[in-house]
Amino acid sequence: xxxxxxxxxxxxxxxxxSVFDHGLLYGDGIFEGIRAYNGRVxxxxxxxxxxxxxxxxxxxxxxxxxxxxxxxxxxxxxxNNLSDAYIRLIVTRGVGDLGLNPNNCTVPQxxxxxxxxxxxxxxxxxEGMSLITVPTTRNHHNAINPAIKSLNYLxxxxxxxxxxxxxxxxxxxxxxQGYVAECTGDNIFIIKGNTLITPPLxxxxxxxxxxxxxxxxxxxxxxxxxxxxxTRYDVYNADECFITGSAxxxxxxxxxxxxxxxxxxxxxxxxxxxxxxxxxxxxxxxPIFE
Ligand code: PMP
Numbered sequence: 001x002x003x004x005x006x007x008x009x010x011x012x013x014x015x016x017x018s019v020f021d022h023g024l025l026y027g028d029g030i031f032e033g034i035r036a037y038n039g040r041v042x043x044x045x046x047x048x049x050x051x052x053x054x055x056x057x058x059x060x061x062x063x064x065x066x067x068x069x070x071x072x073x074x075x076x077x078x079x080n081n082l083s084d085a086y087i088r089l090i091v092t093r094g095v096g097d098l099g100l101n102p103n104n105c106t107v108p109q110x111x112x113x114x115x116x117x118x119x120x121x122x123x124x125x126x127e128g129m130s131l132i133t134v135p136t137t138r139n140h141h142n143a144i145n146p147a148i149k150s151l152n153y154l155x156x157x158x159x160x161x162x163x164x165x166x167x168x169x170x171x172x173x174x175x176x177q178g179y180v181a182e183c184t185g186d187n188i189f190i191i192k193g194n195t196l197i198t199p200p201l202x203x204x205x206x207x208x209x210x211x212x213x214x215x216x217x218x219x220x221x222x223x224x225x226x227x228x229x230x231t232r233y234d235v236y237n238a239d240e241c242f243i244t245g246s247a248x249x250x251x252x253x254x255x256x257x258x259x260x261x262x263x264x265x266x267x268x269x270x271x272x273x274x275x276x277x278x279x280x281x282x283x284x285x286x287p288i289f290e
Contacts, residue, residue, distance in 0.1 A: 199230050
């Protein structure tokens with residue numbers, strides 16, 4: 001496996017970073033999780049845009065242009081001969097000293113890994129998955145803004161641990177006002193009648209690329225879209241519920257906090273959205289082998 005490391009492709013064993021990198025010492029850096037399907041990188045431009053927005057928000061100057069980053073990402077798949085891949089793109093603050101001061105870090109480290117990921121068992125997609133609401137709230141905007149895909153994922157990891165402790169795979173995280181924000185690594189949606197409903201980004205959700213894609217598909221198939229503040233009551237009383245993420249794609253949710261959602265199986269609107277999403281992933285994107 002070849003890893004992209006600061007402009008060069010190196011063997012996996014040689015792809016190392018310093019123990020003084022602030023990405024390691026402080027979680028000071030950003031990342032993206034991207035999928036490639038059928039020889040194309042899905043929504044690559046959108047992911048790279050979000051990476052540069054995250055960088056701006058943490059005042060990190062990525063030393064290469066967006067165009068170069070797009071090319072490097074596609075080339076990492078190409079050099080590994082991958083038509084289908086899960087791509088992890090990381091930019092750290094770089095090597096500094098043991099103090100917090102980011103100004104002592106001179107060169108951000110750019111790492112691109114193209115590999116595979118198997119997130120959830122197939123059964124979750126066919127039969128549905130359960131969620132549980134956890135006590136750890138989503139970061140407040142004035143702390144680490146949830147829109148920043150930073151290397152400091154402890155907020156989400158704590159919520160994941162709480163979900164596992166309660167016997168669930170994934171958690172609903174509320175924001176500090178008690179409204180539904182998102183899951184630990186996925187956005188959340190409910191369906192009521194012909195309306196697709198998801199928390200607004202201001203509630204503490206990540207600007208999910210899959211979220212945006214699903215909203216576009218729903219508009220195309222004639223659904224209404226709403227982004228109100230949502231409570232758990234709204235989720236419990238939904239006709240259908242599902243979560244979205246680049247790794248997980250769309251996962252139907254059939255139980256939340258012990259309450260059955262809708263008919264307790266993946267719903268017809270969900271299946272329609274999933275079908276359309278899968279068609280899109282296999283037919284659009286930035287070509288890898290051209
Ligand atoms: N929320 C969080 C906290 C995430 O980390 C992710 C990505 N894994 C998502 C939502 C989904 O975003 P995307 O569809 O862009 O992968």
